[in-house]
Amino acid sequence: MTSLKHSHTFGLNASCEKIHYIDSIEALKLHYQRSDRQAEYILGEGSNTIFLDDFEGDVVLNQLKGKAHQENENSHNLSVGSGENWHDLVSWTLAQKIYGFENLALIPGTVGAAPIQNIGAYGVEIAQFITSVEFYDIDENRMKLIKNEECRFGYRDSIFKHELFNRCFITAVNFLLPKKHTVNATYAPLDTLIKPCPEEIYTKVIEVRKSKLPDPKIQGNAGSFFKNPVISKEKLKSLLATHSKIPYFEVNDSAVKVPAAWLIDQLGFKGKEYRGVRCHDKQPLVLVNSGNGDGEGLLMLAREITQKVTQAFDIKLENEVRLVGRQGLVTL
Ligand SMILES: Cc1cc2nc3c(=O)[nH]c(=O)nc-3n(C[C@H](O)[C@H](O)[C@H](O)COP(=O)(O)OP(=O)(O)OC[C@H]3O[C@@H](n4cnc5c(N)ncnc54)[C@H](O)[C@@H]3O)c2cc1C
Known part of the structure; x- marks a missing residue:
């Protein structure tokens, strides 16, 4: 073992x-x-x-490494080995004055996992820069390439979580970053910066993430444990009748996204701990390992949170994190 x-x-x-x-x-x-x-x-x-x-x-x-960079008049094209570290790539692009990834600084993990849940932060999702993804088709024993349009990118979602789960090994991700770049500083607290350049966004994002999220090297965690649920505007209307302070963000004409952290916080979960797994004292969307946590404690806490949120708000929380048990994936 x-x-x-x-x-x-x-x-x-x-x-x-x-x-x-x-x-x-x-x-x-x-x-x-x-x-x-x-x-x-x-x-x-x-x-x-x-x-x-x-x-x-x-x-x-x-552990597939390597990156290739080509440019033309309008854009930078990068082909990056899937085992490269994501944040190192972001830092490298900025050092080369290649802009676009700055809002996604300090997200842990590999480049190859980034398209799988379409990583996103501060108003930017990686899907907007991906042209294609190269992978080894395990069933067919051959290399393939899938274009952005076929990846079915959504909020923390893509084809790699569905039909291609466990069937493909992503080997490289291809990106296009336009030279004509407009920074995205619409999300708080980036909106307090005055005419920021990409480097300032990068620095601010790192500063804010370090202050808000526990560092996994110090306290074990997997970032946001649950996705922010997307609900219909109709449902929102009925919820507002009983919970007038519920925050939400428009997704499209018929749906809104509700912060899962707010729902969890309303039910008093901050600091609640089972068998060494705790709901973070400041950021209830993050579950942390107090040092001697175990899988049973994690399931007890996560299941209690989902049950109580369903009871109180009639909203089903979905885990963003993959849970692996003895036989493979575990559902809550
Ligand atoms: C502190 C913290 C903060 C975070 N903040 C954010 C955030 O702001 N936004 C965000 O979107 N995410 C965030 N995350 C989640 C995480 O960083 C991303 O999901 C990241 O892309 C995971 O990369 P990984 O290499 O660690 O993936 P892993 O956990 O190793 O794998 C994730 C999934 O992808 C599959 N997989 C991995 N590599 C491959 C491959 N080459 N081919 C096929 N399948 C593969 C695995 O089987 C698994 O199902 C955060 C996590 C932490 C710990």
Whole structure:
């Protein structure tokens, strides 16, 4: 058995049968030609995955590195190995005066996992810069490329979480960043900056994230545990009758997004702890490992939160984080 404690940012004590390190396309092909594919889990930096228990299978760990940069009059085109660290890429682009990724600074994880849940922060989603995603089709044993339009990007969602889950190993992500760039400073607290340049946005985002979110290196966590639920305007209207202070953001003509943190906070979960897993004292959307947490405690807390939110608001919270148990994915 191999420990996974340091392979996922929540840091629960869990193990798997074996870890296969993939650092080249040749190693990747060889792995899948040999593998019988019984219970395997593809892993990047484990910042969106929590291993709740000892996983009865192997982990295939992505270490595909490298980046290529081309430019023309209008844009920068980047092709980046999926095992590169996302924040390092953001910092590198800014140092090259390539702009667009600044709002997404300090999001943990690999470049290859970024399209999977269409990472986003401060009004920007990565989907807007992706032209295509290269992957190894495990079922068909061959390399493929999928264009942005086919990726079905949505809020923390894409085809990689559905039809292509566990069927594809993302090897590279291709981006286009226009040279004519307008900064996005519409979201608080970026809206307090006066005529900010991308470098200022980058610095501010890092400062705010460091002050708001617990550092996984110090306190195990996987960022936002739940997605912000999207509800119909009709439903919002009926909720406002009983909860007049409910905050919301317009998504389109018929739907709004409600901050899950507000819903959880209303029910007094801040600081609630089961078996070493706690709802963060300041940011209730984040569950943290107090140091000796276990998977059972995490499930108890997460399930209680979803049940109470459903009871109080008739809203079903969905977990943003992948939960892996003995046999694979676990649902709440
Ligand atoms: C403190 C903190 C803050 C965060 N803030 C944000 C935020 O602001 N916005 C946001 O969107 N997310 C945020 N996250 C979530 C996380 O950073 C992202 O989801 C990130 O993209 C996960 O990358 P990873 O490499 O760690 O993924 P992992 O957890 O290793 O994997 C995530 C999923 O992708 C699959 N996968 C990984 N690599 C591949 C591959 N090469 N091919 C196929 N499948 C693969 C895995 O099987 C798994 O299902 C935060 C997390 C933390 C801990």
